[in-house]
Amino acid sequence: MTSSISDPQHPFDLSIAIAAPAERVWQVISDIDRWAEWTPSIRSVKRLQGAPFAVGSRVLVRQPKLPPAVWTITAIEPDRGFSWTSVGPGFRVLAHHRVEPLDGGGSRARLTIEHEGLLGHLLGRLTRDITVRYMAYEAAGLKARSENPDYHKGA
Numbered sequence: 001m002t003s004s005i006s007d008p009q010h011p012f013d014l015s016i017a018i019a020a021p022a023e024r025v026w027q028v029i030s031d032i033d034r035w036a037e038w039t040p041s042i043r044s045v046k047r048l049q050g051a052p053f054a055v056g057s058r059v060l061v062r063q064p065k066l067p068p069a070v071w072t073i074t075a076i077e078p079d080r081g082f083s084w085t086s087v088g089p090g091f092r093v094l095a096h097h098r099v100e101p102l103d104g105g106g107s108r109a110r111l112t113i114e115h116e117g118l119l120g121h122l123l124g125r126l127t128r129d130i131t132v133r134y135m136a137y138e139a140a141g142l143k144a145r146s147e148n149p150d151y152h153k154g155a
Contacts, residue, residue, distance in 0.1 A: 012124075012131055015110040016139040020146040022107040025099045026079045028146045029109065032059060039141035040064070041134035059084070065130060071095070090119035109142055111135050 018025050028038070030053060035042045043062040048070070051057035057073045071084040074094075081098035098110040113131060115124035124131070145151055 012113040012135060013110070014112075014135045014139055015108055016143055017102065017106060017108050018143045018146050019106050021105070022099045022101040023079055025107050025109055025142065025146045026081075028151070029097050029099065029142060030076075030082065035138075038145040039134075039138045041137040041141075053082075061086075063134065066127070069093075088119075091115060091117040091123050092120060093123070107146075109139065109146075111139060 032045050032053060033047065035045050041063055043064060044060075045062075046060045047053070048058040048060055051059075053073070053076070055073055055076055059071045059073070060068055061071055062068045069086045069088075071086045073082060073084045075083040080100070081096065083094060083096045085095075086093045092115075094112075094114040094116065096110075096112040096114075098112075099107055100110070101107050113135065115121055
C-alpha cells in the first residue's frame with residue numbers, strides 16, 4: 001500500500017495493488033450497499049429513495065466516530081471508478097474511488113479525498129488521523145474482498 005498524505009490542504013491519496021482483475025475490484029467497490037461487510041470504517045450505507053447506483057443518487061453513510069453524511073454520486077466511469085461529494089455549511093468533501101488494470105495482471109485501486117470550501121481545510125486538519133485510518137481500512141478491505149474467490153456481488 002502506498003500513501004501520499006502530507007498536507008491537509010492537499011488531497012488525501014492512497015493506492016494499493018490488488019491481485020485481482022480491475023473488473024473484479026470494480027464489482028466490489030461499486031457494490032456500495034455491502035461496504036460495511038468489508039471495511040470497519042463503515043457502519044452502514046443506505047441509498048436514499050431506493051435510488052440506483054447512478055450519477056445524482058444520494059447515499060446516507062454512517063461511520064464510527066463521525067456524524068452521518070449524505071453523499072451524492074457525481075461521476076461514474078464503469079469498470080474504472082466513481083466520485084461522490086458530501087456538502088455541509090462552509091465545506092465540501094470529494095471522494096474518488098479509482099481502479100486501473102496493471103500490466104501482467106492484477107490491478108491498482110486509488111482512493112482520494114479532497115476538502116474544499118471556507119471550512120473544508122479546517123475539517124481536513126481536524127479529521128486527518130481518522131481519515132488516514134479509515135482510508136487504510138477501506139484499501140485493505142477492498143483488497144481482501146476483491147481477492148476472495150468466494151465473494152459474489154448480490155449473493
